[in-house]
Every structure is written in structure tokens, then in C-alpha cells.
Amino acid sequence: MTRMKRCRRWALATFAAAVLCLCVAEVPATSPLDPGHAPALAAKLLGEMRHDTSPERVHELWDWFCRAHFGAEKEPLVYDLFGKELKPVEGGDWVHASETSAVIAWETNLPARTHVEYGWTPACNSRALHAGREPYFYLHVHTLKDLTPDKLHYFRMVSVDERGNRIVSPLMTFTPKAPAGMLHVPGDLPGPPYLLDKPNTTYVLTEDITADGTAIEVAAPNITLDLNGRTVTYHNETIPKETFDDPWMSYVNKGAVGVKNFGQSGFTLVNGVIREGKGNNTGNSESTGFIPVYMRDVGKVRIAGVTVDYWTPQNTGMRFRGAGDDVEVHHCVFLDRGCVIRNRHGAAVRSLSFLGQKGTHYRVHHNLVKRTRQMGILGPNQLNHNEIYVDSWSVNSFAMAPWKDEGEAHHNRIFGTGVNVQGFGWGTQNVHIHHNLIHLAGIDTGSRRNKEGWGDQDSMNGLRVTNYDKGGQVRDNLLYHDNLVVITNRGGSQARGTEFFSDETITDLVCRDTTFKVEALDDKTSQIACVVTHGQPDKADTCLPVWYRDCTLISNLCNVRFSDYYGKGSNHHFVRCRIVRTGNDERYHTFIVDGAYWSKRHVLLDCVFEGGAAYNDVLWKITSPKSFYSVKWTLTVKTLPGAKVAITDKEGQVEFEGKADATGKVDVPLTQCVVRPPAKLKCPSTERVEDVKTPHAVTATLGAWTKTATVEMTEKHEITVRP
Numbered sequence: 001m002t003r004m005k006r007c008r009r010w011a012l013a014t015f016a017a018a019v020l021c022l023c024v025a026e027v028p029a030t031s032p033l034d035p036g037h038a039p040a041l042a043a044k045l046l047g048e049m050r051h052d053t054s055p056e057r058v059h060e061l062w063d064w065f066c067r068a069h070f071g072a073e074k075e076p077l078v079y080d081l082f083g084k085e086l087k088p089v090e091g092g093d094w095v096h097a098s099e100t101s102a103v104i105a106w107e108t109n110l111p112a113r114t115h116v117e118y119g120w121t122p123a124c125n126s127r128a129l130h131a132g133r134e135p136y137f138y139l140h141v142h143t144l145k146d147l148t149p150d151k152l153h154y155f156r157m158v159s160v161d162e163r164g165n166r167i168v169s170p171l172m173t174f175t176p177k178a179p180a181g182m183l184h185v186p187g188d189l190p191g192p193p194y195l196l197d198k199p200n201t202t203y204v205l206t207e208d209i210t211a212d213g214t215a216i217e218v219a220a221p222n223i224t225l226d227l228n229g230r231t232v233t234y235h236n237e238t239i240p241k242e243t244f245d246d247p248w249m250s251y252v253n254k255g256a257v258g259v260k261n262f263g264q265s266g267f268t269l270v271n272g273v274i275r276e277g278k279g280n281n282t283g284n285s286e287s288t289g290f291i292p293v294y295m296r297d298v299g300k301v302r303i304a305g306v307t308v309d310y311w312t313p314q315n316t317g318m319r320f321r322g323a324g325d326d327v328e329v330h331h332c333v334f335l336d337r338g339c340v341i342r343n344r345h346g347a348a349v350r351s352l353s354f355l356g357q358k359g360t361h362y363r364v365h366h367n368l369v370k371r372t373r374q375m376g377i378l379g380p381n382q383l384n385h386n387e388i389y390v391d392s393w394s395v396n397s398f399a400m401a402p403w404k405d406e407g408e409a410h411h412n413r414i415f416g417t418g419v420n421v422q423g424f425g426w427g428t429q430n431v432h433i434h435h436n437l438i439h440l441a442g443i444d445t446g447s448r449r450n451k452e453g454w455g456d457q458d459s460m461n462g463l464r465v466t467n468y469d470k471g472g473q474v475r476d477n478l479l480y481h482d483n484l485v486v487i488t489n490r491g492g493s494q495a496r497g498t499e500f501f502s503d504e505t506i507t508d509l510v511c512r513d514t515t516f517k518v519e520a521l522d523d524k525t526s527q528i529a530c531v532v533t534h535g536q537p538d539k540a541d542t543c544l545p546v547w548y549r550d551c552t553l554i555s556n557l558c559n560v561r562f563s564d565y566y567g568k569g570s571n572h573h574f575v576r577c578r579i580v581r582t583g584n585d586e587r588y589h590t591f592i593v594d595g596a597y598w599s600k601r602h603v604l605l606d607c608v609f610e611g612g613a614a615y616n617d618v619l620w621k622i623t624s625p626k627s628f629y630s631v632k633w634t635l636t637v638k639t640l641p642g643a644k645v646a647i648t649d650k651e652g653q654v655e656f657e658g659k660a661d662a663t664g665k666v667d668v669p670l671t672q673c674v675v676r677p678p679a680k681l682k683c684p685s686t687e688r689v690e691d692v693k694t695p696h697a698v699t700a701t702l703g704a705w706t707k708t709a710t711v712e713m714t715e716k717h718e719i720t721v722r723p
Helices: 003-012 039-047 055-069 077-082 249-254
Strands: 094-097 102-119 126-129 137-144 153-161 165-168 172-174 183-185 194-196 202-205 216-218 224-226 231-234 259-262 267-276 293-296 301-310 318-321 327-330 333-336 350-355 362-365 368-372 375-378 382-384 387-392 397-401 408-410 413-418 420-424 429-434 437-442 459-465 475-481 484-489 494-502 506-512 515-520 528-535 546-549 552-555 558-562 572-575 578-581 589-593 602-605 608-610 618-620 629-638 644-648 654-659 665-676 689-692 696-702 705-711 717-720
Touching (some): 039 055, 055 368, 055 387, 055 413, 077 102, 077 437, 094 172, 094 301, 102 267, 102 301, 126 137, 137 153, 137 368, 137 387, 267 293, 301 318, 333 350, 350 368, 368 375, 375 387, 387 397, 397 413, 437 459, 437 494, 459 475, 459 484, 484 528, 494 506, 494 515, 494 546, 515 528, 528 552, 528 572, 552 558, 558 578, 644 665, 654 665, 705 717
Parallel strands (some): 194 216, 216 259, 231 267, 259 293, 301 327, 301 333, 327 362, 333 368, 350 375, 362 382, 368 387, 375 397, 382 408, 387 413, 408 429, 413 437, 429 475, 437 484, 459 494, 475 506, 484 515, 494 528, 506 546, 552 578, 578 608, 589 618, 602 629, 629 717
Antiparallel strands (some): 102 126, 102 137, 102 153, 153 165, 629 665, 644 654, 665 689, 696 705
16 A cells, blocks of 8 residues: 555544544643743733844744644634544645655644654654644644665654644555656755756755855756755855845845746755745845745746745745746745834735736645744635744734635634734635634734834734725625634734625625634723624715624624724624623623714624623714614514515514515514614713614415414514415
8 A cells, every 4th residue: 555545544544542542641842931821921022022033032932922822722612613632634644755855744633743753664763753842733744854765664643732632643654765867966966056957857955055145046847856855045145235236136136045946837846944044135025035935937836845944024935926827835834033024015025925926726735834924825726724823013914815716715724913913815706715713812012013103003803805995896705604713812902803894896795604702811902803894984875785694703892893993884794693792891892883983784683692792782982873783583474375475664664575485485584673872972882772673564465365463573483374
């Protein structure tokens, strides 16, 4: 049986309790900054970090913060989403054997510390270990080095979750082997830079290499560069500033790059580390110049099992500029140890950047972004099973976004904090985002991260769709479902589980079957909500509906904020949602109406309220007397097939006219009440007016037959109106 078949069998197998689910107290070594029970201290130290913090200190503080704030043990809802028992995830494994090295990767359903046991015999006496100070990850990539070519090696994958539960894969094998016709680097080539100019050839590194500037350049098509578990260090010397005599092409042509490929398609890069050295230059506004992996005008690219490590200002991990068709990046690791962002706009600072796309069929999956200072991965057609950690140093730090047309993102895990994190960006049409985890932890970063002095400050945002200025941008058929969004906030930071925009040109924007849990951890924090309704106040009467169906909204301060200082949206509909209050904070309100304008036409249909949440618990914080929302319930009418059904409210106003279906049934949403502020509103205020619309009169008619019944619509109801 081949190694890949064995991997697949492992992912599909039932793990026998006696063999694979051994519960052991395998606790890794702690670092001097062991989180223990000190998340507040970890948050304080990270928030106090400045732009001139050393890359080593950045890495240390970030790892500590993540260990203290993220993981299934920090949020029990993670177990509800992914399962309570540790196991491998089907399709997450990957093995590649080089000449004297191998990379072994897999995915677990819960965060784990992992290692590989390997050797020449089934005893597997050697180990490739997880770094002890790092967080528990879902994705695991291990490199085995200094192996013997052409000799069978045994290995097994070991995973230990946060509770000490341990699973071990079946025993598997691989054989390191030199590809036929390969060339060794540096042995067969002068350099650096090493020029790979023989087409249809595999180049294999035999030792670590260091370059003052660019390390490796691809100069022919259909080349494979196997790093063989080695480390490529580039940009080890600072390039004089006068070298860059224009803001664009001088950076493209004269910068220092780890692996550079301009125009040579059919390229494969595998198994190794590309690390930025001691050089201290700043990339241009497009983050070009000093990138670990830079591809320009190429297609048919595969990158797998590669770690990129970079730190200089305005930089990006991997860049595809004008990529052609068919690009795949998987089982890679990205580590950004920098802080400085000179320009947050446009291409900005990203882990993996697709810029100026010319092709399609871009697939990015099973990658681990250990840290990014701004954006994560934006632009692939398919974006799945990635794990991303965002330490935001600027406004609009988007962790992920698939391609704007027909893009899909699923089974990703996002974690973040800092200035302004957005879990997912939006698209133009037919974008599908589902089965993702977003876990954010808001902190106070003060004025130390070059904030712009306006708008969101230290704001955590799960799902976002925005139209700018007066609106009118097209967003059509954007579907979000089966996601989990958890946000905790301290130090006066802010949170929006969603910030969806309603507009005349935003059609079929739907969020369903998603849980939002947004909570404040201290008295300084108040501007949080599971849902914040955005939009333009001058379109309150014409904007199309935004839908939240079968969602759960959990908060200790506010479940829904109808508008805020950034957006003043109307016509958001909550259907069969579960709205839950936690804790006993006296500041809590189920609904807050905000934004200093009006917010109206919102609907609550068949919603359930728990823990002290209530349909009429509302704070009119800063708003207009024009604001209102409606509480509705579904009435099921059973009558004669094809009968005409007319329903009027208590004031005689017709709320429904229609016909029963072939079974004699019709479902109708009917209004219990409209909740408004008092006419002479002085904000803030909890006074309310409930304009009650029920009881309702239901009249069924078929030919000469007619019958009327009365129903009180204060909950879902079913009524029979028959002869």
C-alpha cells in the first residue's frame, strides 16, 4: 500500500480506544512567558508593543497571546462545531519525500501539539517536534532532515490536544529518492543568485544557502525546485536606498527576493524554508521588493510544504502578480514577524497575494499563517482548510476573502486581534462562505500602532459586506452559513459579529445557521454586538432586505445594534433566530438603536429569546424618532385547497391576501407589534411605544362558502378555517 493510501486510510479509520485514543498527560515544555492563567497580561503586553519591536520579541509575544486566548479550551462552542474527540480530518494529510528530506503534514479537528516519529525500523526512534512555545494548531507541517536516500523509512504522526488526549496514526512508509536528471544547488550551479535555466528539470538543494540579495531565479519553464528541507536566506544585506529610483519597477527589478519567477510557467516549489535575512529595506506601496516568493505572469504553479519567514516594513509572504491559470498553494506556513505598514491600501501587506489576476482556477488550502500584520489570503477561487492568525497593525486587516465572483471559502479557521480585524471580506456576486471558525479577541493598543485618528479603533469584525459613500455598488447572492463567530473584548475595544450593508443594489445577502457569541470582558468595553446593521440612512425606505435565518446570537451586552457610527442600515430581517443573554451586566440590552439617524423596517420573525433577552428590551442610544422594528410570527392557516385567504389586523388593515395551496395550507408572517421610540425622544432612552397589531381576523372564501376566525399573534400559531 502506498504512503498516500495509508494516509487516507488513517483519516477514514475508526480510532480504536485501546490503540489510538490513549489519554495521557503529555504537556509540552513551557516558555518563560507561559500563559497559565494570565490572558489579561498577555493582552496588555501585546497592546503595548511598538512598531520598532524586534522580530524575535514580536514572535514571542504573539505566540504567548495566542496560547492565552485561542483554542477549544478557551471557547467550548468550538467543541460543538468540530467535535469533542480529537481525530484527523479527511483530506488534510500530505507527504512529500525529497532526496534527503521529507515533509509530512496533516490536519486535526481540534487544536493539537504534534510530532512525527520516524526511523529505519518500525520502532521509529527519531522525532520531529512541534516548537514548544507555539500555540496548539489545527494544521501541522513537519520537516524531516538528513535522511538516507533510497532507504525505506517508517513514520507515524502523533497529535496531543489541549486536554492531553493523544492519537497516533497507523505506521506508514516513504523512501527518499533523487529525481532522475536532477541538478544540485549549489553544487551544479554558480551563485547566489542561482539561475535555474534548464527547462523540464528538477533542482534540489543540498545545503542551506544565504544571499545578500536575491537567492534563486527561475529562468526556464517546467522547473521543479525541491528545497529538500533546507533553508534559503535572502536579503542578508541592506540595499542602498538610491538603488530604487522610481516607486515601481526599480523595486521589481532591483529588490532582494527569495525565489523569483517572472514569466516561467509550469513551476513547482516544495519542502523547505525561505527566510528574510538581516537586510533592512522597505517595500514599495504595493509591498514589492523584498518578498520571499515572487511570481509574475506565470501559470501552472504548485507550491507546497514551504515556510516563508519575513519581517521588514511593507512586505508580503508570497506574491502572484498577473498570474495565469491554475495555481495551487497548500500545506505552506507563513510567519510575518514585522509590524510596520507604510501603506495599508491596494495590495498592502498580505501573507499570500494575488494581484492583477489574469487567470482562474486558483486553489489555496491547508495553509497555516502563524501571523500576519495586516491581511491574510485574498483572491483564490477556492479557499479552504486554512488557519490564519491576524495581529492587525492597520485599518482593514482582512484575514480572508475568496475571489469576488463565484468564490468559495469553507472550513477555514481565523484568529485575530489588534487595530481592525475583518474575518471575511466580501465579493461582487455568487460568493459562498461556510463552515468557518472566526475567533477574535479585542484588546487596547492605545495609539502605538499608527492609527488614523478616525473610524474603528481596536475593532473586531467577523463577517462584513460594505458599500461605500452613497452606496450603489452591486453585491448579488452572497451566502454565509454554518459558521461560528466568537469575539471577546477588553480594554474598550469594539466588536461586530456581522456588519452587513443594506442597499438597493445588494440582493440576496443571506446569513443562516450561524452562531455569534460576542462578549465584553471588562467595564471599559461597551461597543459590541452580535449583529450591527449597516447601510445609508437616505435609503432606509428603498434598500432591499438582508436576511439572518436560524442564527444564534449570544451576548452579555447587546445582541443586535440597529446601526452605529459607521453605518446606518435598515431592513434587516431576523427569521427563527435564537437570541440569548449571558451574564448579569446591568448595561445589557437585547437591542440598541444607534447611529444618530434613523434605522427602520427591521423585522423579527419567529425569534426565540432566552436568558433575559426580550423582544421589547431596547435602548434608543443615539437615533431619530423615525426608527422602528417589527415583531412578527408565522401563522399557518389550514383550509380548503385553493381557498382565498384574507387577513386583517386589529385596525382593519389588510396584512395578507392570497390563496391556499393544493393541500389547503398557507403560511403567513403576521405582525404582533411595531416597537418605536416615544415621539418626544431624548436619547439615550429605554422608553418605548408598542404599536400592537393583533388580534387578527382570518377569512377563508371558496365560491359561496366563507368563514372567519380570530387569532392572537404573540407566538407561532396554527389555525384551521374549514366548513
